[in-house]
Amino acid sequence: MHPISHPREAFPLAPEGGRTPYSSEQSSDANTRPWILRYAMLPDSQQAVALPPALYDEDRQISVGVDTDLLPYMQTHSPTIPDGNTTNPPPLDEGAKD
């Protein structure tokens, strides 16, 4: 038997608006900004590896390369480095929660 939990917890999905929801809002002042965020930084995008273009193949149920026979998963073995991309940031170790 699995632990009883709220339905939101029982079937966790990435949050609405993507894994890391987009915001144009600027930070608030020190009194309302979480203390730890004073140490927030922009990740070093030079550490990220550019991902090759890919399409999802419905029949094979995997992504396939564009203009190459190499399958995307064979070309990238990089850890999930935040690359500064705000529209499609990579998933994180921490899972689906916010």
Next chain:
Amino acid sequence: MPTVLIIAARDDWPTDRVVKTLEERGATVFRMDAAEFPEEAGLSARIDDSHAWAGGVVTSHRALDLADVSACYFRAPNPFRFAEGMSDAERRFAAAQARAGFGGILTALDCRWVSHPSAMSRAEYKPYQLAAARECGLPIPPTLITNRADAVQAFAGDIPGPIICKPVASPVFIEGDQLKTVYTRVLTEDDLGDFTGIETTAHLFQAWVDKAYEVRLTMVGDRPFAAEVHSDTKAGYTDWRSDYKSLTYEPTKAPADVIEKVRALMRRLELRFGAFDFVVSPTGEWTFLEVNPCGQWDWIQHATGHPIAEGIADELLGVTE
């Protein structure tokens, strides 16, 4: 025909490796993302006094009979996607119905899970992990979670060495159109002098554990795949996520007593997959930091040669060593 159901984002390429491995072994795979429901996937299932949930999922490319599902691999799917014309209220209503209906049917499947979503969800909570790890006999760093400055000052006074802070949940967020992240920080005297804003939410503080190196221990079922993680920069030494280019990896073996306790923790958390982070001290003691129920593993496989995708396939197919 026994089928492995995979619920994962389409662009999760490590999952591609699992799909390929399963198919090379002759398994039937049905892969979908939750985002395909309800617009691209149909669900119908019935239950009564005589029969358990029966029915299936149909997409434009394949059909799944729920009775055929022998195992399920659950890996960070995207949210349900609804018709463009819905109002916000309708979409929220529909999302709750989909979660309870679609998600409810799938999570009721009596099959091998890697791992069951509710167990994964619960295990993501660091305070819960730390309590469970401690009860399983794994050494953990003294830890404080608080929104009170006086509690941090008292904690810092009680700990003989430095203390660190790190987020309790995801370290990444977007503000001002920029993606930002918060890494583990060893606190200085200056840091401890100003706690403005600490009362705004929960913060996590831990004793800094002296380390020779860290270990990423990927557990698949009962099988351990351990990799030493070394860094030659200050940033990478403090938090290896902050300086990947400085890292080198070595396959290693965890001590037998650590493996035994980790297996106990996996059972307690009801996980069949876990990416564990340990600190190994200069004298060889292993200290548990955290476990990620949905942790990344592909780069560790590449760096060390550990057959993690194959291990996940074994687990899904019920193959034991």
